Amino acid sequence: MNVVDLVYGKLVLVTGKGGVGKTTVSAAIAQLAAAQGRKTLLVEFDNQHPSTTAIYGQAPTYEPRSVAPDLWVANLDWISALAEWVERVVGIRRIVQMILRNRMVQRFLDATPGSREVVLLSKLVWLCEEYDLVVVDLPASGHAVSILQIPWMVKRLFATGPIRQKGEEAMALLGDPGSHLVMVALPEEMVVTETLETFAKLRQESPVLRIPLVVLNQSARPTLDDGESALLDRLSDAIGDDHAAADLVRAGRWEAVLERSTAEAQLRLSQGLDDVRLLDIPRLSREHGPGRLVRQISAALARSSQVRP
Amino acid sequence: MNRAAIPGPPELLRTRSLVVCVGSGGVGKTSVAATMALWAAQQGRRVMVLTIDPARRLGNALGLKKFGNEETRIDLAGLGLDAARGGELWAMMLDTRSAFDNLIRKMAPDEQTAGRILANPIYRVMSSTFAGTQEYMAGEMLHDLAASGRFDLVVLDTPPVKNALDFLEAPSRLTRFFDPGIIKWFLTPYDERKVFGRLVAGTSAVVFRLLGFIFGKDFLEGLSEFLQLFTEMVDGFRERHEAVMNLLSSRDAAFVTVCAPNVASLEVADFFARELRARKLPRGGTVVNQVHQCGEDPLDPRELLAQAVQAHGQDLPAGTQARLLARLGAAHGRLREVAGRERQLIDDLAARLDAAGGFLVELPRLEGEVHDLAALVDLGVHLFED
Numbered sequence: 063m064n065v066v067d068l069v070y071g072k073l074v075l076v077t078g079k080g081g082v083g084k085t086t087v088s089a090a091i092a093q094l095a096a097a098q099g100r101k102t103l104l105v106e107f108d109n110q111h112p113s114t115t116a117i118y119g120q121a122p123t124y125e126p127r128s129v130a131p132d133l134w135v136a137n138l139d140w141i142s143a144l145a146e147w148v149e150r151v152v153g154i155r156r157i158v159q160m161i162l163r164n165r166m167v168q169r170f171l172d173a174t175p176g177s178r179e180v181v182l183l184s185k186l187v188w189l190c191e192e193y194d195l196v197v198v199d200l201p202a203s204g205h206a207v208s209i210l211q212i213p214w215m216v217k218r219l220f221a222t223g224p225i226r227q228k229g230e231e232a233m234a235l236l237g238d239p240g241s242h243l244v245m246v247a248l249p250e251e252m253v254v255t256e257t258l259e260t261f262a263k264l265r266q267e268s269p270v271l272r273i274p275l276v277v278l279n280q281s282a283r284p285t286l287d288d289g290e291s292a293l294l295d296r297l298s299d300a301i302g303d304d305h306a307a308a309d310l311v312r313a314g315r316w317e318a319v320l321e322r323s324t325a326e327a328q329l330r331l332s333q334g335l336d337d338v339r340l341l342d343i344p345r346l347s348r349e350h351g352p353g354r355l356v357r358q359i360s361a362a363l364a365r366s367s368q369v370r371p
Numbered sequence: 372m373n374r375a376a377i378p379g380p381p382e383l384l385r386t387r388s389l390v391v392c393v394g395s396g397g398v399g400k401t402s403v404a405a406t407m408a409l410w411a412a413q414q415g416r417r418v419m420v421l422t423i424d425p426a427r428r429l430g431n432a433l434g435l436k437k438f439g440n441e442e443t444r445i446d447l448a449g450l451g452l453d454a455a456r457g458g459e460l461w462a463m464m465l466d467t468r469s470a471f472d473n474l475i476r477k478m479a480p481d482e483q484t485a486g487r488i489l490a491n492p493i494y495r496v497m498s499s500t501f502a503g504t505q506e507y508m509a510g511e512m513l514h515d516l517a518a519s520g521r522f523d524l525v526v527l528d529t530p531p532v533k534n535a536l537d538f539l540e541a542p543s544r545l546t547r548f549f550d551p552g553i554i555k556w557f558l559t560p561y562d563e564r565k566v567f568g569r570l571v572a573g574t575s576a577v578v579f580r581l582l583g584f585i586f587g588k589d590f591l592e593g594l595s596e597f598l599q600l601f602t603e604m605v606d607g608f609r610e611r612h613e614a615v616m617n618l619l620s621s622r623d624a625a626f627v628t629v630c631a632p633n634v635a636s637l638e639v640a641d642f643f644a645r646e647l648r649a650r651k652l653p654r655g656g657t658v659v660n661q662v663h664q665c666g667e668d669p670l671d672p673r674e675l676l677a678q679a680v681q682a683h684g685q686d687l688p689a690g691t692q693a694r695l696l697a698r699l700g701a702a703h704g705r706l707r708e709v710a711g712r713e714r715q716l717i718d719d720l721a722a723r724l725d726a727a728g729g730f731l732v733e734l735p736r737l738e739g740e741v742h743d744l745a746a747l748v749d750l751g752v753h754l755f756e757d
Contacts, residue, residue, distance in 0.1 A: 152581065161578055164578060225587065253397070311676075
């Protein structure tokens with residue numbers, strides 16, 4: 063399993079702890095797929111602060127918008143998704159509009175367990191029919207798990223009716239051989255712990271999901287040799303805290319810590335995740351803006367499996 | 372802008388009885404929450420730090436493995452801290468499901484009703500997976516902790532942005548569901564259809580056919596039973612929810628936004644500033660965490676460190692000294708770039724914040740990670756020194 067499977071798959075779901083770079087990695091995967099000529103959609107789920115705005119310079123809307131050849135972006139807000147859902151499932155537009163205007167109905171639907179998620183997952187099923195590949199930038203791990211387990215909840219809760227049926231369709235999509243989950247992590251102890259926990263939970267709650275790839279973002283490959291490490295340690299002890307020389311030593315230690323944390327994270331992740339490919343992405347400068355960062359990550363993904371960037 | 376008039380973190384933690392930490396993920400929110408709780412306990416207050424985070428992060432930050440819904444006391448003396456002032460530090464991880472079950476047992480008119488609710492399939496799913504339940508129960512837990520009188524201060528750590536917004540929104544979303552209006556609206560056709568016959572037909576008959584079509588008849592029947600059982604408890608729920616909202620908006624409470632010096636996290640901080648202002652919730656201040664420390668001027672490692680390197684590196688292989696010097700120069704350049712960009716972002720943030728937004732405090736990125744109590748004590752030094 064590798065990046066090729068993702069790019070030539072049907073659905074990629076991306077999650078990870080908050081702040082790990084889920085959006086950047088999602089966009090990089092989507093751009094890589096688009097570069098192969100696959101008609102690709104990058105979506106967020108009901109995000110009030112769409113993260114892809116910073117990358118493409120404009121807030122994504124419910125209707126997919128083209129941002130590059132073969133690449134579209136969208137943000138699936140649930141009210142629009144609900145309107146479309148009811149319209150497609152019930153079929154009569156006038157009645158639907160009248161009913162959805164009823165405040166009680168809105169409140170009822172909003173509050174009914176699972177209805178939000180089923181509506182969004184149904185939309186995902188439809189989008190997967192329209193696009194070659196749909197890449198979903200999911201919310202942070204805990205929330206993502208609760209969305210992904212919804213089809214199973216629906217199965218327990220609804221014996222009949224369209225919610226049940228749509229839930230089953232969503233379950234079939236999640237279990238499709240072309241559907242994959244990507245987890246993004248950072249070389250930090252707590253992030254690694256949460257990644258391992260989420261992985262275990264997903265294996266349990268959503269067993270049909272394939273997790274082919276864990277992306278270790280912002281990692282630093284080891285460059286210090288033993289002699290340099292030893293000398294750096296001695297300097298740290300010898301130099302006090304208060305002058306310019308200490309700033310230099312601190313900068314060296316800062317990078318040494320990043321390298322050490324990366325090695326530890328790689329060890330823990332490879333021990334804790336069976337049959338999962340681990341891919342490290344180097345720490346890249348953010349100076350040139352999010353668009354450039356996405357292109358660089360996309361290139362790193364491409365190198366990892368000889369895909370044309 | 373006169374920041375001198377704004378109470379800093381120390382005063383806040385000495386005087387308030389509820390501090391809520393909000394912010395985006397990955398910024399060390401839990402560590403900051405725990406640091407504040409630890410410091411207040413050192414000042415002699417009895418403090419509870421409560422997290423509703425599903426990933427058990429606080430457990431990590433406090434170096435504890437697991438602590439379900441139980442209050443865990445943390446031994447201050449064992450940390451070499453002054454416990455003589457009578458301060459206490461407690462921690463709790465919210466277990467939504469069992470908290471909800473306990474609440475039902477407490478609020479139900481009798482055991483039989485409680486038993487039927489607990490067995491209802493819709494309740495069972497809702498209490499563990501319904502978006503917002505977690506936040507709702509956190510509010511409940513705050514209510515209980517505040518009412519117990521056992522703590523002088525409760526520090527609440529919230530999940531990352533999307534959920535944290537729910538934290539302000541969801542309790543009302545959930546109580547709206549238990550709203551007598553919506554319950555009556557929903558139950559009426561089932562209760563009184565036979566009595567009123569065609570009178571209640573018309574719009575609601577169409578709506579119910581639609582709901583029945585969407586959700587299936589079985590589900591509507593289960594829901595109907597669930598809501599009927601809940602009806603008697605609705606007033607109690609609403610009262611408690613109002614009490615929680617009063618608690619959160621009182622002068623005894625303060626919201627502290629925790630962020631990191633990057634664009635995405637600061638956008639979230641701005642969002643919280645707007646939300647808290649709009650909701651008239653008491654804003655305590657902003658903590659910018661994980662700030663890289665580095666002087667602004669370029670430094671020449673050969674000039675500053677050549678002697679030290681020679682003194683300490685004589686036994687090391689040839690070339691090691693020169694390589695390390697070159698590396699330190701390059702690393703310093705990168706660190707300077709990072710720190711400079713962060714400085715600009717923090718200055719911009721300071722210019723945007725109004726005085727009513729409270730204090731603005733920076734915390735340095737500590738070497739190594741903050742996952743034990745000793746590291747929290749370290750962080751506290753930075754947070755509370757003037």
